Amino acid sequence: MASVPTITLNNGVEIPQLGFGVFQIKPEDTVKATTSALEIGYRHIDTAQMYGNEREVGLAVRDSGIPRDEVFVTSKLNNNRLQRDDILRSFDTSLSELGFDRLDLFLIHWPLPAVADYVARWKVMEEIYASGRVRAIGVSNFQPHHLRNLFGATEVRPAVNQVEAHPFLSQDELRAFDADHEIVTEAWAPIARGKVNDDPVIAEIAWQVGKTPAQVTLRWHIQRGDVVFPKSVTRSRVEENFEIFDFELDQSAMAAISALNRDERTGPNPDEFNYIPG
Ligand SMILES: NC(=O)c1ccc[n+]([C@@H]2O[C@H](COP(=O)([O-])OP(=O)(O)OC[C@H]3O[C@@H](n4cnc5c(N)ncnc54)[C@H](OP(=O)(O)O)[C@@H]3O)[C@@H](O)[C@H]2O)c1
Numbered sequence: 482m483a484s485v486p487t488i489t490l491n492n493g494v495e496i497p498q499l500g501f502g503v504f505q506i507k508p509e510d511t512v513k514a515t516t517s518a519l520e521i522g523y524r525h526i527d528t529a530q531m532y533g534n535e536r537e538v539g540l541a542v543r544d545s546g547i548p549r550d551e552v553f554v555t556s557k558l559n560n561n562r563l564q565r566d567d568i569l570r571s572f573d574t575s576l577s578e579l580g581f582d583r584l585d586l587f588l589i590h591w592p593l594p595a596v597a598d599y600v601a602r603w604k605v606m607e608e609i610y611a612s613g614r615v616r617a618i619g620v621s622n623f624q625p626h627h628l629r630n631l632f633g634a635t636e637v638r639p640a641v642n643q644v645e646a647h648p649f650l651s652q653d654e655l656r657a658f659d660a661d662h663e664i665v666t667e668a669w670a671p672i673a674r675g676k677v678n679d680d681p682v683i684a685e686i687a688w689q690v691g692k693t694p695a696q697v698t699l700r701w702h703i704q705r706g707d708v709v710f711p712k713s714v715t716r717s718r719v720e721e722n723f724e725i726f727d728f729e730l731d732q733s734a735m736a737a738i739s740a741l742n743r744d745e746r747t748g749p750n751p752d753e754f755n756y757i758p759g
Pocket of ligand 1: 504674
């Protein structure tokens with residue numbers, strides 16, 4: 482079985498660079514999908530309160546026979562948890578849904594800049610971190626100006642910033658900002674939700690190295706130093722996405738993929754996204 486590299490976060494915690502994402506996996510399919518991923522060798526699962534499948538992720542991890550401290554699990558604070566008590570309660574609920582006494586990473590899911598105070602929410606995240614029930618805390622979908630506002634007003638530096646990133650949205654400026662501040666960038670929608678399959682440049686590189694477009698793209702992320710967690714409910718794809726540690730992209734292939742950037746999002750722009758579920 483290939484060994485997945487780890488990255489050391491700014492508080493010393495190690496995170497596997499490749500994980501399995503469970504966004505849009507229905508609760509009834511999540512145990513099977515997560516169990517497959519764990520069988521294949523994934524040791525990092527990315528879920529969220531908003532996904533509605535924490536319980537099933539927890540079941541799969543606990544029933545896998547793999548020691549709990551060998552599986553890195555992330556969850557994220559839902560956008561409708563804005564007040565301190567609500568945030569603390571929702572974290573307790575995440576732990577009880579997962580059936581864990583400790584989470585590995587907990588993120589603010591979206592900054593919601595026009596409708597909510599992300600600095601105030603971060604202060605509650607700091608309280609949760611201080612309680613010892615989560616090994617690291619971070620943010621998701623934060624732009625540099627959101628992060629700057631946190632730095633001036635809070636104590637704990639986010640360990641990660643999870644943002645949309647793929648060849649068509651390379652996020653170079655934001656990734657450099659994260660790196661300058663010892664924040665690891667995690668790339669969501671790493672294969673642009675399958676769109677990388679239709680790109681002729683990626684197809685050509687894939688043909689040259691004898692891999693698939695998804696594998697080449699995931700390898701590009703790994704060599705850039707980001708954390709990725711592609712999602713799939715198809716076991717053969719979950720296997721395919723794991724087989725990315727037996728080849729390397731040379732500099733010209735890396736540069737050709739980076740040159741595909743066209744600042745194209747598959748999801749919302751965090752500066753404009755202010756959705757609070759009912
Ligand atoms: N923080 C945030 O705001 C945020 C937002 C979105 C996502 N995320 C996280 O990032 C994870 C990944 O992002 P994502 O699910 O949006 O997109 P993604 O991983 O880029 O793409 C998933 C899509 O690609 C297909 N696929 C997977 N592997 C493939 C392969 N080898 N070849 C061809 N198609 C393949 C999947 O199909 P099948 O499932 O049908 O096989 C699915 O339709 C999520 O699961 C979630 O954990 C976070």
